[in-house]
Amino acid sequence: MAQPAADKLRLRLADIGALLAPMPGRYAGATRITAGCTLTVLVTSIYGTPEAAISAYVIFFINRADRTTSIIMSAAALVLVSLIIALVMWLADFSVDDPMRRVACMAVLSAALLFLTSASKLRPVGAIVAMIIGFALDELGLVPGGEVATRALLYAWLMVAIPIGVNIIVNLLIGPSPRRLATDRLAHCLRTAAHCLRGTVDDRDGNALHEALHGGLQPVAGWLRLTRVEGTLNVQDLRALQQAMASTMAILLAVDVTQRHAGAQLPSATAASLADTLDEMARMLAAGGYPLDIGLQAPPADNLSPLQQAVLRELVAAINGYAEAGTNSAATPAPAAEAPKSGFLNADAFTNPDHVRYALKTTGAAMFCYVLYQQLNWPGIHTCFITCYLVSLGTTAESVEKLSLRLAGCLVGAVIGTAAIVYVVPSLSSIGGLMLLVFAGTWISAWVAQGSPRIAYAGFQIAFAFYLCVVQGAAPGFDLTIARDRVIGVLLGNLVVYLVFTRIWPVSIAGPIESALTALVTQWQALVVTPQSTARRQHAAAALALHGTITQDLILAHYEPASVGPAPEWVDIHRERLATLDAISGPMFLLAERFPGDPALAQRLHRLRPDGPPPPAPQHAAAIPDDPDDPDDVRARQALLAIVDHQLETSHADAPDPGSPSSIHAQT
Incomplete structure (x- = not known):
């Protein structure tokens, strides 16, 4: 079996092509993101709100595979941003007129939030919150009066509220339900097992089996839990699908043994019969149901080796009990499978010095970039400040990988955006043309972002750089200096983070x-x-x-x-x-x-x-x-x-x- 491209140490051109190939859910995910971003650009153009590029970019962060999580994430983001705006208004009263006090507030709040990012359950959003507060305080220092500052904060709230509203509407209209995603994923795993049993396995099928085993079923449990939040699944169906998930894991592991060991491969007639049954089960799941009372008869095992008999016994048992949830069901898991509950803070929050060091390193890098572009009087490269928060992670390896993807994605997005400004934007005469351009650029970015973690973050950065170049206001823009300054800022931020995280208190993975x-x-x-x-x-x-x-x-x-x-x-x-x-x-x-x-x-x-x-x-x-x-x-x-x-x-x-x-x- 060939090694999957996502697991190779170094990616060649062919491997990148494999990572860009279609995969389950990728088309639908890219479509929702593209629709949300394009509609956001339309709304911001109609109402003339500033920073339309940032508004469109927000969709990438709040959209998830299923509609329930997407809507919950959107609502939570709106509440969080409202609290942040309130905090910034309170801080602005005593810091906006004093640059030293403003910088001190930015540094102290940044360090505190980044400590919580590393040492608590605030990890997914802590760095983003620190970045927003710091950038908002900086922007308030540039406005001439209180009324203008209030209007600026209102626009900042709208900058996030508009994409949140659009994302909720898009997911209500075309977002897939958690149950649909769960049954589709189970059907895909069963089809993969059937292909392997038939012996018609190429590298793509072998990689699909590998991916199904190592994480392909992991999201299903979460999707099934979300069906209770939606109220779209009763208790009986929930237990049946939980049992189906467990049975699918047993089927995949048994099939994996047949692929790794020649002595475990079943006779072609037996394997074909099992594969036909799995395909029929997959069709039921793809239709939104699940198979019951399968009644598969075990083929004669007299001429099989002990290893073949063990594989056949497991496959027949897993198929016949595929969705039969009884006393041994997933609804009543064993105590050994339960994870211990934890509080908001990690157990080592106040004993592990790495949490404090991470906060100080990231804050130091960000404040250096902030002071640098202020002293140079070059606000166009403010993306260096943002970059420090986005690419800093707990270990050196994670930080360097993320900044590498950010750099590559930013360069690709800047090239696409600059080419669009030179060759496409001059021919645009309406908002409809701008939306078509945004749709095309977003589709490319979203397709990359919906792929393997090896390249997904690059898709985010392609979109970010593309929007900064193309979406310059309520109408098509032609300013090439925006692309230049943003790219320089990203390069500078990456360099500073790399030097800090590899020279000061480096943490190996x-x-x-x-x-x-x-x-x-x-x-x-x-x-x-x-x-x-x-x-x-x-x-x-x-x-x-x-x-x-x-x-x-x-x-x-x-x-x-x-x-x-x-x-x-x-x-x-x-x-x-x-x-x-x-x-x-x-x-x-x-x-x-x-x-x-x-x-x-x-x-x-x-x-x-x-x-x-x-x-x-x-x-x-x-x-x-x-x-x-x-x-x-x-x-x-x-x-x-x-x-x-x-x-x-x-x-x-x-x-x-x-x-x-x-x-x-x-x-x-």
Whole structure:
């Protein structure tokens, strides 16, 4: 199976093309964003509100895959912006006339909000709030009087309220429901499994199976919870679809075993029969329902190997019980699957110095840029101030990756916008022409933004630079200096953040990777000892999603300079450990499904974390097949354990100690 483009360390031109290829939900998401941005430009042009480019750009941040989350996000954003405007009005009373006091307010508030961004649940919006407050205080310092300042704050509120209103209307009209998204995703996963069973697998199908396993099902649980908020799903249907999600995970893992191990591939007639059943189930899900009472008869298994029998047994059981929610349903998860509740602040909020350091580094970079463009009297490059808040993240790797995408996207957007100003805008004579131009540019940006995390942020920046160039007011604009100044500002902000985050208190991503790998092994250990089938499948889904996150973090490690990040050998060792866990995930799951609480499997998992705690005790007495009167179970268990042993022995033979401190140049 070829490696998916999203998981490669370095992207070639062909890989970028693969990341731009169509994927489930991408067309619909790009369409909603494009419609929202275009209508926002129309409304701002009709009423002549300032900063129309920013208004259109807001749509990218508040639009989500489903209509419910999009509407909730929009309403929450409006409340938050209203509170911010009120706070700015209060601060303006004693800081607007004194530049030193104004700068001090900006710095103190920035540091406090950024600390909360790093150390609390304010993380998704904290940096944006700090940026808005700082920029608003700066703009108020330029106005001549109180009445003008009040009008400016009102326009600032409208700048966000207009796209929020448009986004709510667009999602009410064409936004997909959470149930539709959930059933469509389940149908896509079943079709992918059917393609693989038929043996007509190319690189695209293999990558689709990989993506479905490592995060493809993760959003479904959230969408199903949102159906209760909408009131579009009763309790019985909710439980059935939750069980369908768990069964789909079991089907994908069993099919993955057939793709990785030649000895597990089913006979063509058997595989074709199973694939036809999966396709029919997918059609029911795509129609908005779900299959019940499937009654699939298990094909004869006399001539099958023990490994083939184990795979076939799991597939037939998962298909026949696909949406049958009983006492073992997802509505009553096992205690082991429940996550502990946490408060607003992180547990290490006041003990981990990285939170304070992050706040000081970001605030220092932003204030340096602010003072610089003020002293140069060059307000056109104010995007350097905004950039510092947008690209600063907890680790050096994340910050450098984000600023790289921002830089690339900004350059692409500036080129497109400048070309539009030179060759297209002079021929425009009405707002209709401007809307068509905005529609085309937004569609390109939204298509990129709806893709893999490897390139998604670049799509945001393409849109930002394009809007700053093209949307210059209520009518088509021709000022090329806007594109020049904005790009210079972004370049400057990126440079300052890079220097600060790689020279002052650098934080390597190596530490989070180590912690995540330990958590991943713990998740598999919990799966092994859990007796409930649905809870095991929940653990499998969480483990595979975490696997995908660690894969992306290992890719990010290559963004860190040698003085900060781990050595290439360290990255290779951890990629090997991750690959080993990936290779044994299917056999481990089949073993846990057939022989829950198997101590032999728990001991093998413990070998992947020799310094960790001992494996947890099973919650029930494990039924291990050691009776010679039941040879099929004995052989199946031995075949699956042999696969696990082979992968572990190969990994340990090729890799040195992954925890060697000498393999890391610098940490925190």
